[in-house]
Amino acid sequence: xxxxxxxxxxxxxxxxxxxxxxxxxxxxxxxxxxxxxxxxxxxxxxxxxxxxxxxxxxxxxxxxxxxxxxxxxxxxxxxxxxxxxxxxxxxxxxxxxxxxxxxxxxxxxxxxxxxxxxxxxxxxxxxxxxxxxxxxxxxxxxxxxxxxxxxxxxxxxxxxxxxxxxxxxxxxxxxxxxxxxxxxxxxxxxxxxxxxxxxxxxxxxxxxxx
Numbered sequence: 103x104x105x106x107x108x109x110x111x112x113x114x115x116x117x118x119x120x121x122x123x124x125x126x127x128x129x130x131x132x133x134x135x136x137x138x139x140x141x142x143x144x145x146x147x148x149x150x151x152x153x154x155x156x157x158x159x160x161x162x163x164x165x166x167x168x169x170x171x172x173x174x175x176x177x178x179x180x181x182x183x184x185x186x187x188x189x190x191x192x193x194x195x196x197x198x199x200x201x202x203x204x205x206x207x208x209x210x211x212x213x214x215x216x217x218x219x220x221x222x223x224x225x226x227x228x229x230x231x232x233x234x235x236x237x238x239x240x241x242x243x244x245x246x247x248x249x250x251x252x253x254x255x256x257x258x259x260x261x262x263x264x265x266x267x268x269x270x271x272x273x274x275x276x277x278x279x280x281x282x283x284x285x286x287x288x289x290x291x292x293x294x295x296x297x298x299x300x301x302x303x304x305x306x307x308x309x310x311x312x
Contacts, residue, residue, distance in 0.1 A: 198238050
């Protein structure tokens with residue numbers, strides 16, 4: 103029985119679907135079973151469908167050709183655009199932060215998993231970047247960076263074929279043992295993004311030769 107303090111059904115279902123998304127519950131390119139989600143969240147298909155429409159607006163889901171929804175497989179060109187835009191937003195964010203704020207954001211976000219997984223690595227990346235932008239205190243920037251990270255979430259899961267190595271790369275970004283933390287953070291974050299952009303460019307080149 104719901105109490106007066108419980109969130110409305112549509113909000114609860116939306117938050118549940120977002121948690122499913124971030125937990126890697128879906129498979130990109132595969133049609134989502136709305137009845138399965140309705141059973142999972144103990145509701146009917148109508149609020150699940152309404153929540154899915156919201157996530158379509160956020161760019162996290164798309165409509166399946168045969169009806170319903172799916173997590174899209176992001177094309178390399180779109181990946182490059184998202185990565186470049188995210189890198190630019192992070193550079194702007196870092197330029198506005200004092201070293202103490204950067205240090206605090208890194209300390210807050212760096213929680214390493216005992217046994218890292220592809221999902222935990224993707225969540226760690228989001229945690230590092232969103233903690234930095236949240237420290238800047240610009241709510242619009244925080245919303246934009248969070249949304250970009252959510253759109254990059256499944257590509258990060260796919261990329262983390264070696265979770266321990268991927269986790270170490272992210273831990274290095276947030277390392278505090280440097281003389282000039284703001285400069286080091288900017289360089290590390292730029293290097294992280296450029297490596298991923300180059301990887302996507304290579305995929306495009308391979309596709310063009312087929």
